[in-house]
Amino acid sequence: MLKLEVLTPLDKRDELVELLYHLGAVHVEDLPAHLESQEALQELVDPCLMDARETKLALSKTEFLLELLERFEEGKGGFFSAFLSGRVHLTYEEFLAVEREVDLEGLYRELEQIEVRLRHVESSINESRRTVEALRNWVEFDLRLSEASEFERCSLFLVIVPEASFASWAEEMEQVCPLSAWEEVRRTTDSRYLAVLVHQEQLASFEELSSKHGLEEVSFPGLEDTPQGEMMRVKKRLEELETEKATLVERISEKMPLKPKLLALYDYYSNLLKKEEAKNQMLRTERTVLVGGWVEETRKEELEKALRSLGEDLDVSFSSPSEQEIPPTKLVNRKRTVPAETIINLFGLPHPAETDPTPFVAPFFVLFFGMCISDVGYGLLLALAAWWALRKLDLSAAARNFVRLILYCGLSAMAVGVFTRGYFGIEGEMLPGFLKFPGSQDVLNNPVPIMLVCAALGLLHISIGVAIEMYDNIRNNSIWAGLFEQGTTLLMWAGLALLALGAGAKVDPLRKVGIYALAGGAAGVVLLSNYKSKSLLGKFFGGLYNLYGLFGGTIGDVASYLRLYALGMATVAIGSVVNRMALMIKGIPVLGIILMVVILAGGHLFNLLINLLSAFVHPLRLQYVEFFSKFYEDGGVPFRPLGLETSKVVIDDR
Amino acid sequence: MEATFGGLSGMHWALLGAVVAMIGGGAGSSMGITYVANVAGGVLTDMPERFGPMLPLVVIPGTQGIYGFITAVLVAFVMKPSSGWEALPGWLGFLIFLACLPVCFVGFVSGMFQGLTAAGAAGMVAKRREEMGRALVLPALVETYAVLSLIITILSFFVIIRPFYTSLGI
Numbered sequence: 060m061l062k063l064e065v066l067t068p069l070d071k072r073d074e075l076v077e078l079l080y081h082l083g084a085v086h087v088e089d090l091p092a093h094l095e096s097q098e099a100l101q102e103l104v105d106p107c108l109m110d111a112r113e114t115k116l117a118l119s120k121t122e123f124l125l126e127l128l129e130r131f132e133e134g135k136g137g138f139f140s141a142f143l144s145g146r147v148h149l150t151y152e153e154f155l156a157v158e159r160e161v162d163l164e165g166l167y168r169e170l171e172q173i174e175v176r177l178r179h180v181e182s183s184i185n186e187s188r189r190t191v192e193a194l195r196n197w198v199e200f201d202l203r204l205s206e207a208s209e210f211e212r213c214s215l216f217l218v219i220v221p222e223a224s225f226a227s228w229a230e231e232m233e234q235v236c237p238l239s240a241w242e243e244v245r246r247t248t249d250s251r252y253l254a255v256l257v258h259q260e261q262l263a264s265f266e267e268l269s270s271k272h273g274l275e276e277v278s279f280p281g282l283e284d285t286p287q288g289e290m291m292r293v294k295k296r297l298e299e300l301e302t303e304k305a306t307l308v309e310r311i312s313e314k315m316p317l318k319p320k321l322l323a324l325y326d327y328y329s330n331l332l333k334k335e336e337a338k339n340q341m342l343r344t345e346r347t348v349l350v351g352g353w354v355e356e357t358r359k360e361e362l363e364k365a366l367r368s369l370g371e372d373l374d375v376s377f378s379s380p381s382e383q384e385i386p387p388t389k390l391v392n393r394k395r396t397v398p399a400e401t402i403i404n405l406f407g408l409p410h411p412a413e414t415d416p417t418p419f420v421a422p423f424f425v426l427f428f429g430m431c432i433s434d435v436g437y438g439l440l441l442a443l444a445a446w447w448a449l450r451k452l453d454l455s456a457a458a459r460n461f462v463r464l465i466l467y468c469g470l471s472a473m474a475v476g477v478f479t480r481g482y483f484g485i486e487g488e489m490l491p492g493f494l495k496f497p498g499s500q501d502v503l504n505n506p507v508p509i510m511l512v513c514a515a516l517g518l519l520h521i522s523i524g525v526a527i528e529m530y531d532n533i534r535n536n537s538i539w540a541g542l543f544e545q546g547t548t549l550l551m552w553a554g555l556a557l558l559a560l561g562a563g564a565k566v567d568p569l570r571k572v573g574i575y576a577l578a579g580g581a582a583g584v585v586l587l588s589n590y591k592s593k594s595l596l597g598k599f600f601g602g603l604y605n606l607y608g609l610f611g612g613t614i615g616d617v618a619s620y621l622r623l624y625a626l627g628m629a630t631v632a633i634g635s636v637v638n639r640m641a642l643m644i645k646g647i648p649v650l651g652i653i654l655m656v657v658i659l660a661g662g663h664l665f666n667l668l669i670n671l672l673s674a675f676v677h678p679l680r681l682q683y684v685e686f687f688s689k690f691y692e693d694g695g696v697p698f699r700p701l702g703l704e705t706s707k708v709v710i711d712d713r
Numbered sequence: 714m715e716a717t718f719g720g721l722s723g724m725h726w727a728l729l730g731a732v733v734a735m736i737g738g739g740a741g742s743s744m745g746i747t748y749v750a751n752v753a754g755g756v757l758t759d760m761p762e763r764f765g766p767m768l769p770l771v772v773i774p775g776t777q778g779i780y781g782f783i784t785a786v787l788v789a790f791v792m793k794p795s796s797g798w799e800a801l802p803g804w805l806g807f808l809i810f811l812a813c814l815p816v817c818f819v820g821f822v823s824g825m826f827q828g829l830t831a832a833g834a835a836g837m838v839a840k841r842r843e844e845m846g847r848a849l850v851l852p853a854l855v856e857t858y859a860v861l862s863l864i865i866t867i868l869s870f871f872v873i874i875r876p877f878y879t880s881l882g883i
Contacts, residue, residue: 405765407845506790510783615860622779628786676772683769684849694843 060386060411060698061359065350065366066374072341072348074369076334076701079350082365083702084358086387088351089340111335118328120167121321127174128318131311146453147319147708154710157323170314177307180300187297193277194293196252197286200244205283207254214262216255217244219275225251228272235268236261322707330703337701353386353698386411388695396421398464401457406683408695412535414527416691423520423686424678425464429471430513431674433502433627434481434634437667438472445469455709468674479509479627483663484634502628503635510624515556517620520681521613522552524689531690543587548609551580581606616685622677630670637662718803726806727798730813731788734866737817738781738859741824745774748828749835756839766838766845770831773852777816777824780863784816787870794883805877812869815862823862827855 063085067075079085149157197217207215220228232239238258245252257265269276282289342349354362359377366375380386388408390400392415399421409415432438445466448454454462479502480487480494487501495501500508525545532541554576561570589601641658645651703713716722721729753767792809794800834848 405768407766407842504790506786611857611861614864615857618780618860618863619776621783622776625779625782625786629782676768677775680769680772684773684853688849688853693845 060353060380060389061356061377062380062384062386063350063352063354063362064374064376064378067348067350067369068372069343069346069348071369071373072338072343075348075350075366075373076337078365078369079337079352079701080330080334080703082358082362083700084362085352085354085700086698087337087340087701088353090342090349090351091340094342111332111339114328114332114335117163118325118332120163121325121328124167124170125318125321125325127170127311128315128321131308132315132318133312146455147322148711149323149708151703151710151713154323154327154705154708157320157327161317161320161324163324166314166317170311173307173310177304177311180304180307184297184300184304187293187300190279190282190293191290191297194279194286194290196245197277198290200254200286202254203283203285204279204289210256212259213256214259216257216265217277218253218255218269219277220251220253221273222247222249222251224272228268228274231268231272232265235264239265319708326705326707329706333701333704352701355389355698385696387698389698390415390417392417398460398467399424401461401464402679402682405679406687406691407693408697410692410694412531413690413692413695414531414534416527416687419523419527420682420686423516424682425467425471426475426516427623427678427681428468428674429473429475430623431626431677432468432472432630432667432670433475433479434483434630435473435476436481436483436663437630437634437670438469438474438476440469440667441472441671442466442469453709472674475627479631481627481631481634484631484636484638484666486635486638502624502631506624506628509627510621513620513623514617515559516623517617517681517685518552518556518613520620520686521616521689522549524686524691525549525552528690539590543583543590547580547583547588549580550576550583551609552613554578554580584609619685620681622681626670626673626677629673630666633666633670634663637666716803718807721803721806723801723803723806723809724798726803726810727788727792727801730806730810731785733810733817734784734788734813734820735778735781738777738779738784738820738824741821742775742778742781743824745777745824745826745828745831746771748825749774749831752832752835756835760839763839763842766842766848767835769849770835770838770852773831773849773856774824774827776856777820777827777859780816780859781820784813784863784866787867788813792870792874794878796883800881800883802881805874805881808874808877809870812866812874816859816866819858819862823855823859827852827859830855 065075079087196219200217202215207217232241236257238261239256241253241255243251244254255265268274279286279289284292341351354377363375363377366373388411390403390408392400396418399417402420402424403409403415403417429438432441445462448462449459449466476482477494478499480490480499481502482490482494487495487504502509525548529541529545529549532538532545554573556573557569558573558577561567561573584606585599585602587602588605589598592598592601637659640662641655644658645655647654703710718726749771753771756763757767788809831852834851837844837848
């Protein structure tokens with residue numbers, strides 16, 4: 060990554076931004092943000108504050124319209140239909156023309172009015188529904204509601220009495236308010252709806268009794284007719300409101316054909332905003348502008364040539380970053396390993412001084428995923444689904460990468476399944492002989508060899524992590540740290556591996572070499588790993604402590620890889636339970652066969668889905684917790700060059 | 714030699730061991746994951762882009778359940794005498810049961826508390842994304858003891874109990 064600085068006359072600023080945008084090669088640095096630390100510069104220059112308000116406003120209007128249209132889109136479904144529906148494709152020329160074609164102001168004004176009215180109508184509908192619901196209990200009450208309160212000496216109350224306390228309430232009413240009367244309007248299992256007439260002198264006692272027995276007082280402010288009449292009226296009003304709502308929704312739906320254009324418009328304004336924000340990231344004096352940024356070395360010449368076309372009065376300089384400067388991180392990988400960048404991005408990009416771990420993450424993730432599924436049948440299903448999606452679906456680049464990763468994982472599950480004899484969980488005894496070739500193992504009945512393989516893979520995986528750290532140390536000029544801290548550890552693990560191999564295969568010389576390497580490595584850790592300590596005792600005891608930590612930590616790490624076995628076995632075990640259930644049910648005449656097919660299809664699909672989740676999450680954990688902790692330093696800022704970027708539509712010719 | 718110990722046969726003791734190991738580890742992990750997932754859920758509501766760093770934190774307390782599972786599988790398949798479960802004397806079955814206890818108890822307690830630690834770490838990552846590395850280290854410290862208990866369980870199986878099989882010829 061090279062640091063770029065361009066000094067240009069102020070009047071060429073827009074032209075320069077346009078040029079950089081079309082090249083798409085420069086990650087523009089936010090120079091004003093760095094000014095706080097450079098007081099001398101702060102006096103000389105002001106950040107140029109461009110007014111991006113109009114673009115922001117247009118963008119938020121477009122967003123509003125899109126949200127409104129999506130709310131009333133017919134047949135919009137969940138995650139999968141969003142995948143299947145395909146995206147909007149445009150040429151670059153069509154993309155640029157979209158601003159002229161859509162009358163954003165007019166459309167916004169029209170739809171905003173409709174939306175405001177719609178909200179009002181919807182809240183009226185809800186209110187009317189509540190009123191109808193409340194009136195439903197009082198339809199038998201045949202007095203007009205407006206007249207119900209017009210008595211000289213009495214007041215009328217509509218109350219709901221809980222059935223449980225009705226008897227005691229009625230009794231107390233007879234004693235406390237003898238000048239009152241009530242009529243039952245409706246009765247349900249747990250409440251009675253009463254119209255109670257109370258003499259005004261006894262109002263206080265009535266209120267007291269009401270709260271004592273938990274009575275609920277009901278009133279219908281604003282309603283005049285009988286409950287029956289009012290209900291009819293409100294229902295009629297409800298019908299009118301529903302009709303109006305349908306008309307409003309219809310009017311919104313009429314605009315649906317504009318949605319692709321609005322999507323494009325959203326991307327158009329987002330890009331416009333990006334350009335305007337880039338101008339805010341420059342520094343300027345009265346007549347000049349300074350642009351700072353980063354560019355990949357491979358694109359230096361192309362950029363230089365393009366900048367020269369702007370004229371002689373541009374001062375362009377390229378330089379390597381100094382030690383204090385942190386360039387943005389861009390992962391550059393081969394096509395086969397690119398899908399694993401998804402995993403790195405999920406965690407956070409590496410610091411630019413670090414080795415890109417993608418080539419190491421990719422094979423292990425795919426292998427571990429395969430071990431968690433470890434079934435040829437399930438692997439095949441996954442691979443076929445991913446292959447179909449890649450061929451038939453219109454996927455974004457990120458989604459393509461992810462699906463390709465799933466394809467590799469499916470193939471890996473098939474390969475592992477061949478060795479673990481996993482074929483849709485069919486049990487070992489029922490498999491044909493040729494599938495049980497020597498070297499393959501039945502996970503269910505013979506777990507130890509596979510557990511050992513997991514542990515060995517774990518040791519290899521974390522050793523690679525340590526080796527990467529050693530390489531980084533040596534590359535960054537701390538050769539001794541690399542050799543003493545990581546080199547000795549690696550020697551120890553290599554010795555351990557040889558020892559185990561020699562003991563397992565009963566090859567004595569191998570075992571001996573292993574012992575020597577292990578002892579040498581351990582001695583190295585004790586004597587050398589703490590070489591930075593000043594005192595001799597500090598070196599020794601620090602080293603001893605390192606050895607202890609190394610053993611404890613590594614045993615824990617390696618044991619953690621046994622999860623691969625456990626998850627693989629879980630897949631096989633659930634699969635075989637599904638098969639047994641299906642076989643049990645097969646005995647039922649006629650229906651048996653159908654039920655068997657249903658159980659087999661449903662059961663295996665269920666098994667695949669729940670295990671997919673763990674097969675994704677646990678290998679991720681092994682990468683993040685066990686592997687990355689050996690070397691990885693995140694904190695990289697993603698390399699995002701100023702250029703055309705669309706999130707809603709696809710531009711085919713760019 | 715007595716076929717039973719404390720009224721249970723060897724197979725019964727061994728089965729009991731396998732089951733308590735799974736129960737302890739599984740229950741600890743479930744509680745631990747629940748704690749951290751609650752916090753992570755809250756964080757993700759506001760910051761969906763933090764899913765990547767949250768995921769390993771949520772999974773971390775799952776290890777104990779897996780260790781319980783591995784112990785149970787080892788009992789069922791590896792500790793099964795070659796001449797069948799009937800050959801296992803009660804006292805030897807009881808030893809298998811004892812060997813399962815570290816994974817059961819330590820798995821239960823460390824799973825639960827690792828969940829609490831990971832929940833704290835999730836809060837830390839919510840505030841400061843760049844602290845991901847440190848946030849992962851803290852809950853991993855709790856896991857050390859789950860690992861140690863698994864090692865003791867496995868060592869007891871192979872170093873202490875299996876030699877009796879050879880001497881008894883089962």
